[in-house]
Amino acid sequence: MDTIIAIPSMILLCALVGFAGFVDASAGGGGTISLPAYIFVGIPPHFALGCNKLSASCGTTLAVFNFWKSGAIDVKAALIAALGSFIGAATGAAIALKLSEQTLETMLLFILPIAAIIILAKRNFGEDDLSSTVGKTKAVILAFFIGFLIGGYDGMFGPGTGTFAIIAFSMLMKYDLKTASGNAKILNLASNYASFATFAISGTVIYKIAIPAAICGMIGNHFGSRCAITRGAKFIRPMMLGVLALLLTKIAYDLLTR
Numbered sequence: 001m002d003t004i005i006a007i008p009s010m011i012l013l014c015a016l017v018g019f020a021g022f023v024d025a026s027a028g029g030g031g032t033i034s035l036p037a038y039i040f041v042g043i044p045p046h047f048a049l050g051c052n053k054l055s056a057s058c059g060t061t062l063a064v065f066n067f068w069k070s071g072a073i074d075v076k077a078a079l080i081a082a083l084g085s086f087i088g089a090a091t092g093a094a095i096a097l098k099l100s101e102q103t104l105e106t107m108l109l110f111i112l113p114i115a116a117i118i119i120l121a122k123r124n125f126g127e128d129d130l131s132s133t134v135g136k137t138k139a140v141i142l143a144f145f146i147g148f149l150i151g152g153y154d155g156m157f158g159p160g161t162g163t164f165a166i167i168a169f170s171m172l173m174k175y176d177l178k179t180a181s182g183n184a185k186i187l188n189l190a191s192n193y194a195s196f197a198t199f200a201i202s203g204t205v206i207y208k209i210a211i212p213a214a215i216c217g218m219i220g221n222h223f224g225s226r227c228a229i230t231r232g233a234k235f236i237r238p239m240m241l242g243v244l245a246l247l248l249t250k251i252a253y254d255l256l257t258r
Contacts, residue, residue: 005209009041013209014216017055021220024056025063026228027236028162028184029243031056032250034217043206050199051210057192058214059221064189066225067182074131077143077173078183081165082190084147085154089191092152130174142173147187154191162188163243166236177236181228 005013016037024030034055038048067073134142146168154161165184169175175183199205228236 005041005043010209010212013037013041014213017213018216018220021055021059021063021217021222022224022227023220023239023243024059024162025066025185025221025224026181027239027243028164028166028181028188029160029240029246030059030162030217030220032160032243032246034213036250038213043209046199046204047206050196050202050204051206051213053192053196053199054205054207054210055214055217057189057196059217060185060189060192062218063221063225064182064185066222066229067185070182070229072178072229073182073186074175074179075186077131077139077169078186080140080143081147081150081169081183081187084144084149085151085187085190086147086194088148088151089154089194091148092154092156095152095156129176129179131179134173139173146172147190150187151191154188154195160243161191163240166240176232178229178232181236185225 017034020030020032020034020037022030023033031052035048035052038051039045043051064073068075131139146165150161150165150168153164162184165187166177166180169180169183170177173180196205
């Protein structure tokens with residue numbers, strides 16, 4: 001597809017994708033900013049999805065490197081979760097084909113406030129790394145099912161995947177928010193690359209637009225991951241609440257304006 005957008009629109013797109021990368025690397029949920037940005041500048045929905053997956057894949061790769069370099073990833077748990085994510089994403093996509101978009105969004109209207117309440121109610125949520133208290137067998141099972149369920153959600157709907165993964169790793173496996181965020185990046189990377197490959201094969205990626213945006217997304221991911229690594233839970237928790245509020249507002253708006 002030969003799509004051309006004006007230079008001011010391209011600059012706006014790159015800025016928004018860069019900001020989305022910053023948010024995604026620190027708290028997840030960057031897709032709630034970047035995907036609408038592609039559509040806003042005139043990219044058709046299917047091509048917007050393809051371009052967004054390219055920028056998300058590139059940015060998440062850089063974020064994973066930063067988290068891994070700083071030791072903020074439990075590699076074993078993250079890889080098991082990534083395997084579950086691959087399987088879950090395929091299952092979720094199959095389910096999504098049988099459900100209406102409105103049904104999925106209505107489901108999220110109930111899920112998001114619950115997630116926000118959990119974060120607000122547990123003031124020490126994600127402050128300390130207590131993952132060593134979880135038995136090895138239980139940890140393997142939890143990691144796989146976190147990957148499977150979050151990957152399933154990503155395949156079924158998508159927005160906020162990283163945020164939900166961080167919550168799951170921290171709440172269920174007792175990781176601090178910094179390590180939970182690093183683990184979530186690998187899980188999300190697995191589903192991003194699988195999705196990008198699908199879009200690339202189908203020819204729904206406009207590389208001359210997606211590549212410059214992806215570079216800006218990588219810059220945002222770099223700074224976002226550095227902030228998450230150096231500042232920890234005190235930085236990540238407010239960002240997560242902001243992402244949940246943004247996502248909830250967007251979904252409510254979409255439902256009310258139909």
